[in-house]
Amino acid sequence: xxxxxxxxxxxxxxxxxxxxxxxxxxxxxxxxxxxxxxxxxxxxxxxxxxxxxxxxxxxxxxxxxxxxxxxxxxxxxxxxxxxxxxxxxxxxxxxxxxxxxxxxxxxxxxxxxxxxxxxxxxxxxxxxxxxxxxxxxxxxxxxxxxxxxxxxxxxxxxxxxxxxxxxxxxxxxxxxxxxxxxxxxxxxxxxxxxxxxxxxxxxxxxxxxxxxxxxxxxxxxxxxxxxxxxxxxxxxxxxxxxxxxxxxxxxxxxxxxxxxxxxxxxxxxxxxxxxxxxxxxxxxxxxxxxxxxxxxxxxxxxxxxxxxxxxxxxxxxxxxxxxxxxxxxxxxxxxxxxxxxxxxxxxxxxxxxxxxxxxxxxxxxxxxxxxxxxxxxxxxxxxxxxxxxxxxxxxxxxx
Amino acid sequence: xxxxxxxxxxxxxxxxxxxxxxxxxxxxxxxxxxxxxxxxxxxxxxxxxxxxxxxxxxxxxxxxxxxxxxxxxxxxxxxxxxxxxxxxxxxxxxxxxxxxxxxxxxxxxxxxxxxxxxxxxxxxxxxxxxxxxxxxxxxxxxxxxxxxxxxxxxxxxxxxxxxxxxxxxxxxxxxxxxxxxxxxxxxxxxxxxxxxxxxxxxxxxxxxxxxxxxxxxxxxxxxxxxxxxxxxxxxxxxxxxxxxxxxxxxxxxxxxxxxxxxxxxxxxxxxxxxxxxxxxxxxxxxxxxxxxxxxxxxxxxxxxxxxxxxxxxxxxxxxxxxxxxxxxxxxxxxxxxxxxxxxxxxxxxxxxxxxxxxxxxxxxxxxxxxxxxxxxxxxxxxxxxxxxxxxxxxxxxxxxxxxxxxxxxxxxxxxxxxxxxxxxxxxxxxxxxxxxxxxxxxxxxxxxxxxxxxxxxxxxxxxxxxxxxxxxxxxxxxxxxxxxxxxxxxxxxxxxxxxxxxxxxxxxxxxxxxxxxxxxxxxxxxxxxxxxxxxxxxxxxxxxxxxxxxxxxxxxxxxxxxxxxxxxxxxxxxxxxxxxxxxxxxxxxxxxxxxxxxxx
Ligand SMILES: Nc1nc2c(ncn2[C@@H]2O[C@H](COP(=O)(O)OP(=O)(O)OP(=O)(O)O)[C@@H](O)[C@H]2O)c(=O)[nH]1
Ligand SMILES: C[S@@+](CC[C@H](N)C(=O)[O-])C[C@H]1O[C@@H](n2cnc3c(N)ncnc32)[C@H](O)[C@@H]1O
Ligand code: SF4
Ligand SMILES: [Mg+2]
Numbered sequence: 001x002x003x004x005x006x007x008x009x010x011x012x013x014x015x016x017x018x019x020x021x022x023x024x025x026x027x028x029x030x031x032x033x034x035x036x037x038x039x040x041x042x043x044x045x046x047x048x049x050x051x052x053x054x055x056x057x058x059x060x061x062x063x064x065x066x067x068x069x070x071x072x073x074x075x076x077x078x079x080x081x082x083x084x085x086x087x088x089x090x091x092x093x094x095x096x097x098x099x100x101x102x103x104x105x106x107x108x109x110x111x112x113x114x115x116x117x118x119x120x121x122x123x124x125x126x127x128x129x130x131x132x133x134x135x136x137x138x139x140x141x142x143x144x145x146x147x148x149x150x151x152x153x154x155x156x157x158x159x160x161x162x163x164x165x166x167x168x169x170x171x172x173x174x175x176x177x178x179x180x181x182x183x184x185x186x187x188x189x190x191x192x193x194x195x196x197x198x199x200x201x202x203x204x205x206x207x208x209x210x211x212x213x214x215x216x217x218x219x220x221x222x223x224x225x226x227x228x229x230x231x232x233x234x235x236x237x238x239x240x241x242x243x244x245x246x247x248x249x250x251x252x253x254x255x256x257x258x259x260x261x262x263x264x265x266x267x268x269x270x271x272x273x274x275x276x277x278x279x280x281x282x283x284x285x286x287x288x289x290x291x292x293x294x295x296x297x298x299x300x301x302x303x304x305x306x307x308x309x310x311x312x313x314x315x316x317x318x319x320x321x322x323x324x325x326x327x328x329x330x331x332x333x334x335x336x337x338x339x340x341x342x343x344x345x346x347x348x349x350x351x352x353x354x355x356x357x358x359x360x361x362x363x364x365x366x367x368x369x370x371x372x373x374x375x376x377x378x379x380x381x382x383x384x385x386x387x388x389x390x391x392x393x394x395x396x397x398x399x
Numbered sequence: 400x401x402x403x404x405x406x407x408x409x410x411x412x413x414x415x416x417x418x419x420x421x422x423x424x425x426x427x428x429x430x431x432x433x434x435x436x437x438x439x440x441x442x443x444x445x446x447x448x449x450x451x452x453x454x455x456x457x458x459x460x461x462x463x464x465x466x467x468x469x470x471x472x473x474x475x476x477x478x479x480x481x482x483x484x485x486x487x488x489x490x491x492x493x494x495x496x497x498x499x500x501x502x503x504x505x506x507x508x509x510x511x512x513x514x515x516x517x518x519x520x521x522x523x524x525x526x527x528x529x530x531x532x533x534x535x536x537x538x539x540x541x542x543x544x545x546x547x548x549x550x551x552x553x554x555x556x557x558x559x560x561x562x563x564x565x566x567x568x569x570x571x572x573x574x575x576x577x578x579x580x581x582x583x584x585x586x587x588x589x590x591x592x593x594x595x596x597x598x599x600x601x602x603x604x605x606x607x608x609x610x611x612x613x614x615x616x617x618x619x620x621x622x623x624x625x626x627x628x629x630x631x632x633x634x635x636x637x638x639x640x641x642x643x644x645x646x647x648x649x650x651x652x653x654x655x656x657x658x659x660x661x662x663x664x665x666x667x668x669x670x671x672x673x674x675x676x677x678x679x680x681x682x683x684x685x686x687x688x689x690x691x692x693x694x695x696x697x698x699x700x701x702x703x704x705x706x707x708x709x710x711x712x713x714x715x716x717x718x719x720x721x722x723x724x725x726x727x728x729x730x731x732x733x734x735x736x737x738x739x740x741x742x743x744x745x746x747x748x749x750x751x752x753x754x755x756x757x758x759x760x761x762x763x764x765x766x767x768x769x770x771x772x773x774x775x776x777x778x779x780x781x782x783x784x785x786x787x788x789x790x791x792x793x794x795x796x797x798x799x800x801x802x803x804x805x806x807x808x809x810x811x812x813x814x815x816x817x818x819x820x821x822x823x824x825x826x827x828x829x830x831x832x833x834x835x836x837x838x839x840x841x842x843x844x845x846x847x848x849x850x851x852x853x854x855x856x857x858x859x860x861x862x863x864x865x866x867x868x869x870x871x872x873x874x875x876x877x878x879x880x881x882x883x884x885x886x887x888x889x890x891x892x893x894x895x896x897x898x899x900x901x902x903x904x905x906x907x908x909x910x911x912x913x914x915x916x917x918x919x920x921x922x923x924x925x926x927x928x929x930x931x932x933x934x935x936x937x938x939x940x941x942x943x944x945x946x947x948x949x950x951x952x953x954x955x956x957x958x959x960x961x962x963x964x965x966x967x968x969x970x971x972x973x974x975x976x977x978x979x980x981x982x983x984x985x986x987x988x989x990x991x992x993x994x995x996x997x998x999x
Contacts, residue, residue, distance in 0.1 A: 225923065229949035297961065388951055391966065
């Protein structure tokens, strides 16, 4: 990397998104392969101390940042004592300056016991609640192994909307047995309830989950490709017409209501991960050497992470400087999910490589010509047609 | 060394599964060649694949020490032969080493196609034939009826046929004494210059190249300097031995005896089967007539599924050839399948067996292209070429005529199933030569194009006769025919490995079938894909693989980009196994699957 490129490359430094992972759930949903665990008891004091300790550890390494967002994700962070969230938010403000419009999101499950804590979380500094509703249909919720029903979910949404300035909720669609018409109706209902943001995920069967076993046994089937495409297209259409267009593959928002924290991931900005299984991408100036973009992965198993933090002040399982081609891949993988695409200027800044040199021109030309990609206003982005086949598109672009 | 009058050399011949190897077991037992605890069923079928499939592939020779009821000791050289038509060559050279044959006929099934074919070969070799009616322990056995059938269908005297059960051993003692009484002793001159027939050779991990010989005149001894008369190779004999069936070293082999020698021979291919071995110092004046070398009739390409296995495939083929000189292989390159070998075989079973041995004994994952026969192509330029790979077919405009091999096929079938069998032969462009009945059994002789037989004739014959038809064939002649090459095109680019040579009348049907299959097998891509079958420039069938519509990860795993990268890496790895055709890439697996389905 040349000196000039290097200087540009660290220019990203300054802003920071902070992710905090709470790895516990009351029960494990049969489709889920997130880093979530069911434990009889969680020693809240120990967890609080450990999360703070890891946060402190990173703070010393990342001086002078401006924190733009905090995201409590899981697992089910709404199960955490609100005081823990309060302590973490406070500590963040002690370590760094925070943006005036700091976004603080809490992922929450819509059971009534959790909803009871919404006000306390709000008091702690949470200003955005993201609810894992998953379905607005009792039978579907049972199929998905959820602990709440439709009524509880809508009550939780209403409460969240009263308590927090910004809210959103998640739905899973193309569920086994769901018809396109049924989804359209459910989506209409969701749009009527939603305030500015929705996450709509097409069901994915993840290896190692009970759903995967069912699929292999032949007792659970996903819709075939054409049907899956139809579900996706309908979702794009309906949300767009309702003013909640997709700004990312599965995320929909009214203008200005996008999740800033998640945008940091997709824009490939610096983010810090605290807690078990959390990931980070951090640009750091290395003493006497070139600045680097570090990839950090924490121990996933809660107990392993906890012990590591108590021993070493951090739970990092792996830390490595990303090579240039890794940065190229990651940035395109994330950025092409976004409606706004990848800014070519930022691409150069972040990877140290001009776009023309990173991607074989002939391939790019072919994909542009075929209408999978488009390039304008200094950005490369997927067309709706390209976005639907992004995985294959990326393999095509990057091999 | 045994005097001629006390030697009997005989082959056991029969249709497949009529009990040759089991009868050999009983004889070995009765003569004490092996002790009971050393016996297994079909003990001579020593190759793993023979044991697994319960068939004999390689002829085996055993020397037995038999004490006749009158107290005389005899040396019996027994050659157990394979029954399947692909290995007819093994039978023919075994017959050349003997004076007589035991013709085994399953008394519950009767005369089958190879019973007939092998008996005629034995007759041609001037053999004394002793018919044996086997499996009389079965309730379905009808020895008397079968005896009559042998006389009616084959036309040899069966009055002295011996009823036995190779399974229980009943009647086998009688077979042994009949051998001594009814078969002629070999003839030969002890004092004459050495004259021995090179019957077979193979590679043994302990002994190296082993040469099976039948001595006619003279005496073969250790350290003798010998000459192979056809190849003119000179060797010094290192070891002389016999199989009892255990490998047993002896000092010498005299006239009439069958045994093996080893010498400083490096390569099995250096031994020409049918050659005459003589003493260098005192050569015989005239070589034995020998026999025609075996020729491969069915060809296919063998490709490693993992390109990295190419070298291992080459080495394994070379090793296999040490034991089986009857298949040939030459390097071949295919844009669809990569580097591999074009291999020639004696027939479809032979092909299947070699392929299976490669995968089993050498742990290779292979794909075979559709079997092809040898075509003779006359070019406009006057040049003539032999073609055994459709990919090498010259441009149709340069071809004056194409000839294809025809066979003379004999089918024996209960007359209930005659109708469907005849219909099948007609569909396969056959010409009826003969149709006769013996009782309720019909014997049909047809001339058929070999090309049709290697396609799906066996399977069809089996299913249309519920397994009751038996089939044998000999190569007949070459005949001009309306043959065309059907090429398969993917987005306009030819896929060599899938091209085939077929009769014009079948071109469209076959072309359409392959296009449909590929359409199912090729995963959707970003761009739609045209799959076509064509004769020269003319498209005869077309299918379209529509473009992919949905492939995107729904969920964002927080900041876990690495997880997504893993997926990308997997996809990129997948692309490495793709073959480029025009502007699309097709996973090799699709071609493999298309070829595999073709076998069915
Ligand atoms: N019941 C019965 N079965 C027998 C008899 N002889 C052989 N078999 C069975 O018939 C089958 C075929 O026997 P093999 O001895 O392998 O036949 P083969 O003629 O050597 O077969 P190929 O070498 O493959 O041509 C085996 O399952 C034997 O057990 C017999 O006398 N009675
Ligand atoms: C980290 S999880 C949500 C946290 C919270 N524990 C909950 O379940 O409500 C984020 C979202 O991912 C989505 N999700 C999880 N597994 C999924 C799968 N296999 N297919 C599609 N979406 C999935 C769900 O909508 C879920 O709300
Ligand atoms: S979906 Fe949410 S609640 Fe269910 S196991 Fe996963 S993280 Fe926990
Ligand atoms: Mg046998």
